[in-house]
Amino acid sequence: GAGVSQSPSNKVTEKGKDVELRCDPISGHTALYWYRQSLGQGLEFLIYFQGNSAPDKSGLPSDRFSAERTGGSVSTLTIQRTQQEDSAVYLCASSLGGTGFYEQYFGPGTRLTVT
Amino acid sequence: SQQGEEDPQALSIQEGENATMNCSYKTSINNLQWYRQNSGRGLVHLILIRSNEREKHSGRLRVTLDTSKKSSSLLITASRAADTASYFCAKGIQGAQKLVFGQGTRLTINP
Numbered sequence: 001g002a003g004v005s006q007s008p009s010n011k012v013t014e015k016g017k018d019v020e021l022r023c024d025p026i027s028g029h030t031a032l033y034w035y036r037q038s039l040g041q042g043l044e045f046l047i048y049f050q051g052n053s054a055p056d057k058s059g060l061p062s063d064r065f066s067a068e069r070t071g072g073s074v075s076t077l078t079i080q081r082t083q084q085e086d087s088a089v090y091l092c093a094s095s096l097g098g099t100g101f102y103e104q105y106f107g108p109g110t111r112l113t114v115t
Numbered sequence: 116s117q118q119g120e121e122d123p124q125a126l127s128i129q130e131g132e133n134a135t136m137n138c139s140y141k142t143s144i145n146n147l148q149w150y151r152q153n154s155g156r157g158l159v160h161l162i163l164i165r166s167n168e169r170e171k172h173s174g175r176l177r178v179t180l181d182t183s184k185k186s187s188s189l190l191i192t193a194s195r196a197a198d199t200a201s202y203f204c205a206k207g208i209q210g211a212q213k214l215v216f217g218q219g220t221r222l223t224i225n226p
Binding site: 031033035042043044045048050055056059089091093098100101102103104105106107108109111 | 145146148150156157158159160163165203205207208209211212213214215216217218219
């Protein structure tokens with residue numbers, strides 16, 4: 001079946017602009033996660049969704065970052081007033097459930113470059 | 116840091132040899148998941164091992180978990196050039212849903 005998909009694959013934006021990143025999880029997966037990977041910080045967790053609610057937002061680095069999930073499926077990560085330090089690869093993952101016992105499957109990522 | 120360590124940071128071996136990568140952690144886990152990453156993009160899931168398991172196999176991959184030492188290892192047997200990639204262990208922390216990643220091991224298989 002189809003895996004996790006993300007769009008766009010690459011995004012170049014000017015500092016100060018807002019961006020939206022999209023994630024389509026594997027059908028039937030109730031849990032959805034956002035991570036980002038940058039050279040200096042490695043792979044870090046941003047936010048976790050179970051259904052449409054986000055019980056763990058502890059990884060969001062500032063209030064410029066927000067995410068939502070609708071219909072228990074698609075999720076968008078929004079970064080407002082982008083800064084150069086936001087440049088990274090943003091990865092989305094989904095899993096069957098959110099009990100911590102299931103495999104997390106990752107999408108190909110969105111490479112964000114803030115100029 | 117609760118990430119623990121992965122070692123080695125880089126490993127270069129000849130094709131056909133076995134590659135072993137190690138991962139340690141500091142907090143209690145539900146599971147530990149190993150991933151492969153090529154070219155800094157998507158992560159490919161390799162194996163999940165639960166905290167009550169000691170060993171799992173998948174093809175040429177063997178993962179062990181020693182919860183008393185809080186460590187895991189990934190063994191790739193009969194390595195191939197296509198195994199060249201970065202390998203990450205990700206800890207499923209008890210009481211949390213997120214995975215905590217180490218810095219990874221960059222594996223190079225020389226033909």
